[in-house]
Amino acid sequence: MPWREDTQPYYVLVSELMLQQTQVHRVIPKFEAFMKRFPTIFDLATAPLSEVLILWSGLGYNRRAKFLHQAARKVVSECNGVIPDTFKGLQELPGVGPNTAGAIMVYSYNQPVVFIETNVRTVYFQHLFPGNGQVHDNELRTVVEETIDQEHPREWYWALMDYGSWLKKQGLGANDRSLQYKKQAPLKGSVREVRGMLLKALAKREYTVQELAELAPPDERFEAALGALLDEGLILLTDQRLHLP
Numbered sequence: 001m002p003w004r005e006d007t008q009p010y011y012v013l014v015s016e017l018m019l020q021q022t023q024v025h026r027v028i029p030k031f032e033a034f035m036k037r038f039p040t041i042f043d044l045a046t047a048p049l050s051e052v053l054i055l056w057s058g059l060g061y062n063r064r065a066k067f068l069h070q071a072a073r074k075v076v077s078e079c080n081g082v083i084p085d086t087f088k089g090l091q092e093l094p095g096v097g098p099n100t101a102g103a104i105m106v107y108s109y110n111q112p113v114v115f116i117e118t119n120v121r122t123v124y125f126q127h128l129f130p131g132n133g134q135v136h137d138n139e140l141r142t143v144v145e146e147t148i149d150q151e152h153p154r155e156w157y158w159a160l161m162d163y164g165s166w167l168k169k170q171g172l173g174a175n176d177r178s179l180q181y182k183k184q185a186p187l188k189g190s191v192r193e194v195r196g197m198l199l200k201a202l203a204k205r206e207y208t209v210q211e212l213a214e215l216a217p218p219d220e221r222f223e224a225a226l227g228a229l230l231d232e233g234l235i236l237l238t239d240q241r242l243h244l245p
Contacts, residue, residue: 001015001028002028002031002032002035003015003031003107004107004158007107007108008108009083009085009104009108009109010040010041010083011035012107012108013068013071013083013093013096013104014031014034014035014068015027015031016100016103016104017064017067017068017095017096017100018030018031018034018059018064020061020064020100021061022059022060022061024165026058026059030055030056030058030059033055034055034056037051037055038052038055040081041072041075041076041081041083042076042081044068044069044072045069045072045073045075045076045077045081046076047069048245049065049066049069049233049234049244049245050203050243050244050245052065052066052068052069053065053066053199053234053244053245054203054244057196057199057200057203058196060192060196061192062195062196062199062234063232063234064095066094066232066233066234067094067095067096068094068095070094070095071093071094071095071096074092074093074094075093083104083108085105085108085109087101087102087105087113090104090105098115099115099116099117100115101113101115102114102115103115103117103157106153106154106157107154107157110152110153110154111153112148112149112150112153113153114141114144114145114148116137116140116141116144118164118168118173118175118181119160119161119163119164119165119168120144120157120160120161120164121135121140121164121174121175121177121178121181122164122167122168122172122173122174122175123160123163123164123167124140124143124144125174125175125177125178126167126172126174128143128147129177133177134177134178134179135177135178135179136180137178137180140178190221191221191224191225191228192225194216194217194221194222194224194225195225195228195229197215197216197225198212198215198216198222198225198226198229198235199229199234199235199244201215202235202242202243202244203244206241206242206243207241207242208240208241208242209226209237209240209242212226212242226242233245
């Protein structure tokens with residue numbers, strides 16, 4: 001994983017946003033292409049959002065691309081291009097919540113900060129919550145805080161990630177026992193699938209609304225997807241033509 005070979009904050013920030021609800025094997029080639037085009041946070045901040053969306057295509061949940069772009073611009077304009085090294089400072093960046101901030105603190109700055117994600121849950125449910133029913137993340141967070149390796153948190157979390165991934169492959173994920181875990185809805189037939197379809201089309205050229213509608217399924221998903229993309233600023237309507245920002 002390239003973000004383990006080089007743990008600079010920019011790499012970890014990009015990888016953590018890409019890895020949200022996306023598997024590692026899908027992220028690696030996208031991450032490498034992204035870094036080839038935007039090798040520094042300054043390159044990302046000065047690029048148009050349209051280029052970021054085009055490179056993000058295929059990862060899904062495209063609002064993450066916009067958050068990443070906004071975060072890069074905020075870091076460059078307000079922090080002289082230096083990604084914050086505090087938990088609070090990281091959470092002030094668009095798209096960075098407590099768990100993403102925790103991951104950056106651990107992987108980039110090697111600080112023993114607690115964060116929860118699916119692999120962490122898997123390991124702890126398997127060994128420290130056997131037979132329990134539903135478990136709240138607050139309860140889990142307390143146990144993680146008590147057991148985290150204070151001297152080597154980066155390597156400790158890497159081990160948790162790898163072991164948790166292995167357990168899931170053995171059918172021992174058990175994330176349905178988490179009160180916070182929500183299973184990702186199927187992509188096929190969803191509004192999310194239509195969103196991706198529309199963005200992929202607009203990456204090639206501009207369309208009128210009618211032209212774009214002809215490419216989408218003839219049902220309410222088109223209007224739902226188009227409306228959401230416009231509201232989120234992921235596409236724009238100028239002179240009756242839809243286009244990427």
